[in-house]
Every structure is written in C-alpha cells, then in structure tokens.
Amino acid sequence: MHQREATSDLASSGGARGGQMALDAAQASPTPAIAATARILARLKDQPGPLLPVLHAVQHELGCIPAPAVQTIAEALNLSRAEVHGVITFYPHFRSEPAARHTLEVCRAEACQAMGGEHLAAHARTALGCDFHASSKNGDFTLEPVYCLGLCAQSPAVMIDGRPHARVTPEKLDRLLARTVEAQS
Numbered sequence: 001m002h003q004r005e006a007t008s009d010l011a012s013s014g015g016a017r018g019g020q021m022a023l024d025a026a027q028a029s030p031t032p033a034i035a036a037t038a039r040i041l042a043r044l045k046d047q048p049g050p051l052l053p054v055l056h057a058v059q060h061e062l063g064c065i066p067a068p069a070v071q072t073i074a075e076a077l078n079l080s081r082a083e084v085h086g087v088i089t090f091y092p093h094f095r096s097e098p099a100a101r102h103t104l105e106v107c108r109a110e111a112c113q114a115m116g117g118e119h120l121a122a123h124a125r126t127a128l129g130c131d132f133h134a135s136s137k138n139g140d141f142t143l144e145p146v147y148c149l150g151l152c153a154q155s156p157a158v159m160i161d162g163r164p165h166a167r168v169t170p171e172k173l174d175r176l177l178a179r180t181v182e183a184q185s
C-alpha cells in the first residue's frame, strides 16, 4: 500500500477510536501551541484521513509543527509520535522549526539546471550556511527549492519573499540577499 494511503487509513481509524481524553486535556493546556493544536484537532479529527488536514492547519496557524504539537496530534489520533513525525518528514512542505524572516527559493528545474542552477544552488547553500528546507543560523533566510518560476528563458532564476529574479549569478544572489537584509533594518 502506498505510504499516503497507509497513513490516511491509520489516521482515520485512529481518529474514529478517539483519543478524546488526551484531546480534552490538551485543550486546557497553558501552552499556546498545544491548545491551538487541540482546537484544530477538535475541528478536524473526525473527518476521513484527518492527519494531513490537521498538519496543514497546525502549520498554517503556528508557522511550523513543533514537537509538543506532534505529541498532541499523535495522542488524539491514536498514532505513535514516530508515525506523525514520519509524515512530517516525508512532505518537504511541513517544517518542524519556524521559517526565517525571509525565504529564498532557488529554481531546481531543468532549464535553470542547464544554465548553472546547480552552481547557484551550491552557492546559496554556502552563503546561508544551510541546506534546502532549513534556515540560516542568523534567522535571516529559509532556503527552499522551487520547480520552475516561469522564467526559463531567463534562467537561472530565484524568488525572494515571493519576488522573482532572473539571470541570477552567485554575485547577483549575494547582492539580492544583502539588499533584502538591509531593507528589513
């Protein structure tokens, strides 16, 4: 069985079995992340295959899915923490840590790769000191891959905080990053 189907079935039967006591306790938690997660669970846990909708909603509200939320979700859906963690790590969209102040997305699709995209990606990793799906230590940038920005004729391309940039060289990327940081201060 495909992993996504297996996870949905697990979460569905888990939700049907309950975990209501754990959920009641979590809703009364003084920890905001746990209480918010419990409210989301109360709303979504009885729908078929609740795990993915719950994870999306938690990340939307909290900006990430922190460890205490994983515990709360696992208990409410009668899953193990490892099962919930496995789904979070399977999908690059989900993050366990909050995103940085800015997001740098580097195009990893074919046209950009053919025009130096790999070299640009390596430079981005070095410049930020982190890999894709992670953030620089100073909290300035989260580095994410993106697959085509519609700028193939002007590749390689990146996007910073939702704004696309074409024909990006390592030197140009350094300037764009510096300008983004300067603009926030």
Ligand code: FES
Pocket (backbone or CB within 6 Å): 107, 108, 109, 110, 111, 112, 113, 147, 148, 149, 150, 151, 152, 155, 156, 157
């Ligand atoms: S492949 Fe990079 S913008 Fe299209």
